[in-house]
Amino acid sequence: MTEQKTRAGFAAIIGAPNAGKSTLVNRLVGAKVSIVTQKVQTTRFPVRGVALEGAVQIVLVDTPGIFQPRRRLDRAMVRSAWSGAEGAETVVHLVDVQSELAIREGGAKAGDHRSADDVQTIISGLKASGRQVILALNKIDGIKRDSLLAVTKDLFDTGVYSEVFMISASKGEGVDDLKKRLAELMPEGPWLYPEEQTADLPVRLLAAEITREKIYLRVHEELPYAASVETTAFEERQDGSVRIEQTILVERDGQRAIVIGKGGQTLKWIGEASRTELTDILDRKVHLFLHVKVKENWAEERGTYSDMGLDFDV
Structure with missing residues (x-):
């Protein structure tokens, strides 16, 4: 029996504040490596969580939310987020689909408009980099298929995405499929961390x-x-x-x-x-x-x- 070759690499999770990035990283890793609160913008620096999928080690870079910065701390966080994405083998852009739908269908709150603006900021940044990334629509719970497909088409038509996953990071729906895909995209090579380590945060x-x-x-x-x-x-x-x-x-x-x-x-x-x-x-x-x-x-x-x-x- 041939021993399965190991693979290892980095996958960055980017998105607007409160898109659910930390929740997704924690779900993929199966342990708490990044803080999760109902307040936006709580991840101030990239936290690397280590997820295993068979013989594959996926080092997940949970970046700060990308938004329009106002203060020095804001600028440093946004720069950190883009830096985390630049060094990764693959990038997942996580989008809060409920905010996108609230704007389309009425009833949007100020937070939904900020979230949608931040999504467009990220799309512009991806276009400027010339890089295609994975789109993951998050918080799909209770949303009709037709509505999901309409949002998917609008975003996919921007040309910055290579493929789309529909997930619920909080409940785990669709996350296993995303994890398998990330594992396929990792290059062959030795693992970067010991098997029992879930994060490299001191x-x-x-x-x-x-x-x-x-x-x-x-x-x-x-x-x-x-x-x-x-x-x-x-x-x-x-x-x-x-x-x-x-x-x-x-x-x-x-x-x-x-x-x-x-x-x-x-x-x-x-x-x-x-x-x-x-x-x-x-x-x-x-x-x-x-x-x-x-x-x-x-x-x-x-x-x-x-x-x-x-x-x-x-």
Whole structure:
């Protein structure tokens, strides 16, 4: 019996903010490697998730959403997203089909218009690069076939797509077919990561991302993108547990009050939710200590960008 040759390569997932990129990466990998919240633009730098399909290793680059940037941090995130796509063997453009349909059929909200504008920005960028990519229409749950086909035709006629998949990243529908196709597109060669590794995100950074997710899950209405989390200490204890200290940075005193909450209840919830998930991921007892600090210009400091792997000078 001939041994199956191994294959390995990179597949970048690009799309507008909140298209479902992180959900798709987590589904393909079968483990949590990228934070998922209902707030758009929570992925600030490419997180590589490692998916296996038989003898094939697919390294998934979950990029920040591509949109019209306004601030330095926005520009750095968008540049990072395009960079992640440039170095990959194949690229998947994930589109929220429900936003596209809301605009066609009426009832569109401001977020739907922003999403559609961002899709067009990405299509323009793909045309400029001269590269064809895979189109994946996401959030197909409950949508009529005729409506799906109409959106598919309009997008496919732009000439930037080589093939189309219709999926539900949250429920898994169609994701296995997409995964098989990505595996076929990976080049022959040795695996890039050990079999048991699901991501190449450093553990201190992963811990910070988990806590940042919990902040947005709890206070996403009150707090705009004005919070960052730094893991300031990560200590392995003799009893096998780990002690983690983190600082939550906000830009104003009012935001600090929101994160702490009445009687410290909000911060307590964030800490407990983060600790529970980190205990599960790290498979050991976690002692987590959170501090909230006001740092007005954290989003304009060079060190913040290097910590996140972003280009400060973009």
